[in-house]
Amino acid sequence: MLSLECLNKKCFGKIIIIKSKFFAAAETGGMKVSGFTFVKNAVKYGYPVVESINSILPVVDEMIVCLGDSEDTTNELIASIGSHKIKIIHSIWDNSLKNGGKVLAVETDKAMDATAADADWLFYIQADEVVHEQYHATILNAMEKYAADKRVEGLLFNYHHFYGSYKYIGDGRSWYSKEIRVIRNDKHIRSYLDAQGFRWKDGRKLNVKLINAYMYHYGWVRNPLTMFQKWTDFGRLWAGEQSEQAVEKKEGRYDYSNIDSVTAFEGTHPAVMKGLVGKEDWNFTVDSKKKNFKNFKHKVLYFLWKNFGWRPFEYSNYKRI
Secondary structure, eight states, X not given: OOOGGGGSHHHHHHHHHHHHHHSGGGGSSSOOEEEEEEESSHHHHTOOHHHHHHHHGGGOSEXXXXXXXXXXXXXXXXXXXXXXXXXXXXXXXXXXXXXXXXHHHXXXXXXXXXXXXXXXXXXXXXXXXXXXXXXXXXXXXXXXXXXXXXXXXXXXXXXXXXXXXXXEEEOSTTSOSEEEEEEESOTTEEEETTTTEEEETTSOXXXXXXXXXXXXXXXXXXXXXXXXXXXXXXXXXXXXXXXXXXXXXXXXXXXXXXXXXXXXXXXXXXXXXXXXXXXXXXXXXXXXXXXXXXXXXXXXXXXXXXXXXXXXXXXXXXXXX
16 A cells, blocks of 8 residues: 555656556566577676676566577576566577578577567567666556557667676777667568578568667677677688688787777666676776778768768668668
8 A cells, every 4th residue: 555655746657658568578468478598608708698688577478598508507507587578498509500690590590489489579679788677667558558569570779889897888880880670570571691680581681660768788898808709609600610710819818909089978777787897807998089981982971970860771670661
């Protein structure tokens, strides 16, 4: 029962906010949402996978985690989350599919195929991506809004790509600004290329709606020693033996200075990231005012984006409607 003090306008407003964030799923007429992800060697490569999974647990009814054949304690790490929503499947990665990162799409599809048959929406998140709790209500409301509109085949998220430190975002044209992370539960939709996004089996792009929510991508924020290990190993994953010469030219610490443009992050990190952000134990120094664009075209494109919000010629793996 509410106290008399809570019956004033201010407290009532707080109740409404809490209600929208944590009980929106119960008001969607039985809408069911399945989350899914895959991971391998999360401990070895410093993936924030626990934070990633925890960040979407409040908005999904189940969470499928496809565990690869790890060389570390990733399996135990996932088990430690202890949520009844988590359903684990096991997989052995096919090394013959490493070139181009195709194996990542295959593992994504394995996780997607294990989601509940009666789910309305599927929420995909990668092991280095995290959703800020401030967007939970926005995501749920969008899924409810478009549930009956079959033209909408997915929901498009904006992106923050953190680089070098939790204090900076990579903002050059090499970063994708948007990608699909919620799709309809139709197994004719498949992970595309290296698992960045999705398409139909016949290659058609999905028709999507952009929502006012950001995905926080932490794939390029690690201790330089851990980042170097990931960079060398994943170089082989994408380019096979062709990456060996590139690896030989590097030292044992990743060189974060080779970036065209970063900007200071002025927002807040998701609550689940508080521990990792506080443990940043390396120095990343950069002058965000200095830019290192590879050509004049990239300089012009950056100017148009920053001053007019326009990103001409940007590749998009989707069709906005």
